[in-house]
Amino acid sequence: MTTELRVRAAQALGRDRVRANIRRAMDGLIDKRRAAFPDTEELERLRDQGKAIRDHALAKLPALLEQLEQNCTANGIRVHWAQDADAANGIILDIIRRHGGTAIIKGKSMVSEEIGLNRFLEEKGVEPIETDLGELIIQLAQEHPSHIVAPAVHKDRREIAELFNRHYPDEPYSEDIERLTAMARRVMRERFKATKIGLSGVNFAVAETGTLCLIENEGNGRLSTTAPDVHIAVTGIEKVVARLEHLAPLLTLLTRSATGQPITTYVNMISGPRKPEELDGPHEVHLVLLDNGRSRIHADPELRATLRCIRCAACMNHCPVYVRIGGHGYGTVYPGPIGAILEPQLQGLARQGELAQASTLCGACAAVCPVRIPIPQLLNRLRFEQAQAGRKDAGAGAWMERHLWRLWAWIYASPARYERFMGLVTSLGWLAKISVGPWARTRTAPRIAKRSLHDLAREEGLSND
């Protein structure tokens, strides 16, 4: 079966350098996360709290969004509601145009990737300037992030050195990481100083106080939200939490799960624009609340757990599929296990349903998820739905699959049938090399034992009990 996903995955598997870069990075992130949670009991307690906080917020979502709007508005933040990507892009462009902006400085935002903001703004003659180091690298390379926390994780220092050298010919060529980082600082400094409009995502929006919480390490997020005259924050509607106090467990879960840091360098809590007596900060703060399919996910009691996600990326760091094909192998904005459940729901099973197959169901994602999203269970649910939908327009392959499973069920329903069948399989073991076909092209084909385990056990005098 040759499908888009399989073609992309095969291509991704062929990119040795990318695979090595991702493998190295993920191994590092796994170790750092483990070291950050030395106390397993504490971790499990925190995960319970994280889940409870997010479940509570989702159960009260409409009321909390209203409360958030009310408190933000009272604080002077202007709240906008966007049904989909087009609406969100339109709102953002309107704000930029009203201020005569020709460029915006951007802090890292996955929602802005989701709505395709950069491309939209470029078409409208507005320059989007990515300021996060990883995002800058991706923007210069004209690629998409391959990881939701570390967007340029698939590139190594030599590629980045060549990229910077091409785009910043006045800067001396270097493959030294500190020098490359310093280069990004020099290049961005003028843009931070001169650009009048900044845009960011939101990690958590607190309904109780009308506060937007943003975390980052570089300072570009603070600069993008503090130095310009106007700050636009864009977020999915699910990012709301009820109380300010809820930030404490969520922040410690998020930063430790993501990169093993006890906390990020900066935690930035914004509760309004500059007051008349203040000397700096934006005169206007806008909050764009994006639905884009989230209310549909919210409608299903089981699938709703998807919206608990706090975007730490631990699931992809630990995923055997992600580690091998990388973010670009998925072909969607959100990759990895969370992408495999989120994207089919945001875009529909017809377009992205196949993503639910991009998993071995090993369960590593669920084991590390800080808010206990049962990702394998949800993957199965989506696979089931897709199979149901597939029946209607089933091709020959689906007919074959269905009947094979029926046969399988019939055989496994009776011990006698099962035993006779296994005996048959064992005696026909010599055929195995042929029947595993392409699978054995790059692997050693398994050899089936001459006698079955049942047989051997019986000989040892063991009974079925």
Next chain:
Amino acid sequence: MTNTREQMLARLRTNPLGEVPAPELEVRRFAWSLDEAVEKFELMLKAVRAEVYHVGHDWPCLLAEQLTQAGARNLYYGPEGPLSQRLTRGWPETGPQLAALDRPIEETRETLFDQADAGFTSCVAGIAETGSLVLWPTPAEPRLLSLVPPIHCVLIERDQIRSTLHELIVQESWCKGMPTNALLISGPSKSADIEQTLAYGVHGPERLLVLIQ
């Protein structure tokens, strides 16, 4: 637009909401003595390459000395800030030039971005668990003072240090009123976006000097 809002909310309201109780969170804190808390605070800050000094009343002299060694020509500060009198009174004549930041950013943007070598602020609290400085910028000490100059210097008093963020938020009743901007700062600016290798001094300050009194 109001229409969109109503549609979005209406759609969510028709979804099964159920009764999910508000989570009862026990406040996460550690029963550290003040000495233990200060020790942890210092350890965590140093782990992310912040520079920590234990100081007495002559802290302005020590600060001036460190800044001179770093090659800083000036130190920006808020003249109405809670520590400004102590700073200016104790500042040695041979130290870097003290520069008051008391005009709106529209008038000071050029000098702050192009001239400032160091910025000095107070803080409202410290968090031992994570080695975090808690800043609530005010008209007297604006937000960019802790962000734009390449060196950020902070004075904290020992008894301002709490064990966790959770303890601080609850004890100080933050939910009753947040400032326009509240910040936790834990070390100098850094990035690991290239090969997961830490490099310090990206867009925020390259150095963070913490004076504990």
